[in-house]
Amino acid sequence: MSTASRLAARIRATILRSAARLEWTLLFPSAAAFAWFYGQDAVAMLLIFGLPIVLALDGRLMRPRGTGPSTRPAAGEPFGRAAIVQVVDDVLKDCARRDRTTALLRVEIDDLEIGDGGWGGGTGEATMDRLVPRISSTLRGQDIITRLGEDGFVIILAPTRHADLDTLMNIVDRLQAAIAEPISLNGRSFRVHSCVGICSEAMAPERSGAAMLAATDCALRIARRQGADAVRAFNPDIRMQVETDHRLSTQIEDALESGQIRPWFQPQVDARTGAIVGFEALARWHHPELGVLSPDRFLCTIASAGRGAELGECILRAGLKALIAWDAAGLSVPCLGINVSLDELMDPRLAERIAWQVDRYDIAPERIAIEILETVTLRDHDAIIMRNLQTLRKAGFRLDLDDFGTGAASIAHIAQFGVHRIKIDRSFVHGIESDPARRDVVSAILGLAQRLRIATLAEGVETPAEQAVLAEMGCPHLQGFGIARPMPFEKTVRWAQNRRSVKQPKSLSEMEPRGTA
Template sequence: MKTMLPGILANLGESFHADRVLVLEDHRHTRRAGIYLSHSWQRTSVPQVATEWFSRYPFSSPEVMEWLLPLGEGDHVTQTEGHTSGAVAELFRELELKSILIVPIMVAGEVWGGVGVDCCTAERKWTPVEIDLLKIVANLIGATILRDRYVTALQESEQRFRAVADTAQDALIVVNSQGVVRYWNRAAERILGYTSKQAVGKKIHEWLAPARYHDSAARGLREFATGGHGTSLGKTRELAAIREDGAEIAIELALAPMRIEGEWCAVGIVRDITARKQAEQRMVWLARNDVLTALPNRTAFVEEIQQAIEHYRREQTGFAVCYLDLDHFKDINDTLGHAAGDLLLKHLAERLRNTLRETDRVARFGGDEFAVLMTNLSDPTDGGIVAEKILSVTNQPFFINGAEVHCSATLGLATCEYECSDPEVLLAHADAALYHAKAEGRGTFRFFTAALHNEVRDRITLLAELREAIAKDQLFLMYQPQVDMESGALVGLEALVRWRHPERGLIPPAQFIPAAENSGLIISLGKWVLREACRQTRSWMNMGLHVPVIAVNVSPTQFKGPSDLAAEVAATLACFDLSPEFLEIELTETALMQASGRNSNVMQNLRERGVRIAIDDFGTGYSCLDYLRRFPASRIKIAQTFISEIAGNSGSAAITRAAIGLGRELSLSVIAEGVETEEQAALLTKWGCKEAQGYLFARPLHFGDVSTLLEIGRVTFAGRVPATEDRTLTSAVAL
């Protein structure tokens, strides 16, 4: 419009015999308030009006606004000098006007401005033809302005589109109904390798889509061309694409239809998901494989066993499952380091791969535990031949970081003869056979037998019933008093769990606690014992009785469990409003020796909360001053193994005296377990041990008997609480 308008105004001025033609732009509705001179034409004899004059003139005065009011309604304004007054007359004088005709310029239904035709030499009246002609010109100017706006908006929109498209991380591709590329952004160049020049104008499916997609792509294009419809439109699909370098990559494609220049086109958003798919594949692999050895893990191995079971049912082809455990692998880790241990496991995995038949499968379950599935056995016992090969390659030296390392393995085998229906049952059978092989000397293998079958079945039944016993309160606690041997004062109570089976009566703790420990059920059992001990302690306190320290045995598995033991203990104490000093946690010396950094932190946390820590069965493990220094124990309990022999075995007596002296030097409380004779009590007192527990003082007592004892507050040699039928257990096996 800027180039055409000067000529239009000149022709208009000549046709109207006017002296001046002005195009004014009204900005009073915008932040740029005022009227601005957009374009003008005037005869040379007429003084030129300065552009800035219009921006300074007070068009907002009431008289001028009233005069120009028809323009806002889309009508024209005419005026001669002789019919003006006030502000309008002043306007005529400043512009040296005699007559004026103004027509509004309308753009999109709003007043954009106006076209004014001036006569400066004489007054004149404007004919209807002139008025209509000026309106036509004004309409043309308005239409041109509107078109320019649309063009500008379109250009800006295209610029924004290209800016967004060119900076987008995803590829943006536009193809027509024949599959010819019309647009290809920079991300498409980066992701797919083809430049825009290479891609635009070519049929996309012929070079970008793998051959397996060609037929379906052709069908989709034919359907799309008829009406812009297609099964892939409006959906996001995962496909493959061929890069310019020939590599196939995974992509995510979303398609939408669009009409462009009267033709149906498809706009595609393409995202490279190769990294994501690789990550997903890696996650799937990790879920089924061992990272260290790249062998299948337990999950994948169980599936292999299930397939072998199904094949056995169809074809009656024998198979066997083998558990493999390296002997004393912990010693290798402790002496050479965990990195060397990991390297040995990798070498062993490679040997097993090379030794086993193609039909066999080997897996790593974790640590030094491996499993082998031997298939296609004409006789299930033929697995022994494979087992001999495994033992042979395991016994050969390993060279780790220049050092020659020797190790052996123990194997347990289970064949398809026993309850061949559940992979977990077969694994349990192989594990039981492995356990017996280790008990017989290690470095060998054993098959699962009928006797072992009955043992495993009984253990599984026992665990199921124990789980039910915990849920149905078939368990109860008894307490063995801990006394000061000089005064007989009650200094503590050790909580001992008992199980009254509804059909089999009392089941010895030595029978169900090891099974619970091996299965992990010990965690639930331990929680029950802790909570029940705290509940009964609160009951005694509510009865007004003075309660000493309550000792609760804790399994090493509880320390290594998923929950925070220290927080769990604190929460249980808080639940029954008990102070931490009323609780003592007992942990065996052997478990203490195996404690990791995390376990040490748990014990430290317990001590910081005020809970006491006792080392149970002291002297039976690998006693070490360093462990006693590092772990925050408050008490050591000398094992019954030594106490029972102190009167007749000089070695046991020496160990007991040393333990008492060690406790005294380290400011640890010392208590003797399993004291049964007055002679033992006298020797212990003579050597400086003040506290003890055992049948000499009291057997484990029921809640009611403990209540009576707490009322008395002491135990004497002659006045021990008598044993009832339920208290005739031959030992006080603790949890």
């Protein structure tokens, strides 16, 4: 290329680079008027007609500032993973040209089925459509929101100067607040919640659309474990957790068959006497390489593998054998709590299977408390769940409502489900001795339970001060690390024998709330 050609190319590039900036483009009319005023007609004509033609031929007038993605989806448009990866790659290229950065938010909507009520399907899709403008209102105009799957969104931030964690959490706070607003469909109002996984360009293991999308998948997977409205940002630890999950998913079948997954037991005691009123069976995986794993490490993996029913039966059988062993050792253990997941409750044969196992081991049904999460009460329209719970109640099993106070259970739900005992969530118990607001909440729950003739148990009791306040307030049962941590069966016998000097309750009737008839 000749010197003249190189100079012409350099001038053209400079003009186009300057013209692509809005602040320079705004000067064109003024420059043309200035040239015309001083008699430079040719220059004026060039600025008025020539330069726009050059820009149009170059494509600059047809693009937004910065080249942006080559294919930009409409807000809420369903896009496949490959298409999303391409959009992110384009945004990353734009960021490199402009010295900017970006981030991805992977959003999953929970409880889409709540809106179904009793009037047919299609509510989930309608709900997602309602959420698109809400989410868009929390973002900038150039940010991209697209659907991924039946219940997910991917948000791609347009190139920005700052995408640090504080900035991203501000976006997430606005986003989740908008999602959580009531939704009205077909005359029914309900709420949904969301979990969010975050990956900024700086957090990504590699600078590519595929790596960033996979990283948000990892972060979202961990967020889902924490429940509604949880948020997680990608980091190397999360990547290791997800890789461990995958490893565990290939070992679940052998673990269930070999007895690696079995219950540990946490005592529940009378607040006044300290006597044992029961144990709660909590799953533990005795992994040969990773050690003892708590439920938060493997329950999601088991659910994803569809092995929840097998885990439930495994824990129930081991719990029934423990009751027999405690009886043989001369220990008084009135009740054993068994956790039952929502997926299990949706099995039409669950109640019959539990009743069959209990009858097989010749255990009285009233010695088994079926523990259900408070969120289950929102499924009162589900005929299978209601049938299972009603069948268990009629057979004599007790029902415990777990984590009470964190969900949306109403008095009507509690009465309709026939709950025997509510377990006050630990968030209301922690620091109750120094927090009047927590005492007021617990006092209200205790008063409600007493009126409804329902027993209560405070979870997460960790200090003698908390025990003393709860006993003084009239909470009959306590559970938590301050009483005892979960322990393998072998240790429960010695622990219980050390408490033999404590007065034991005479019957299960003593487990009812004080002050009731």
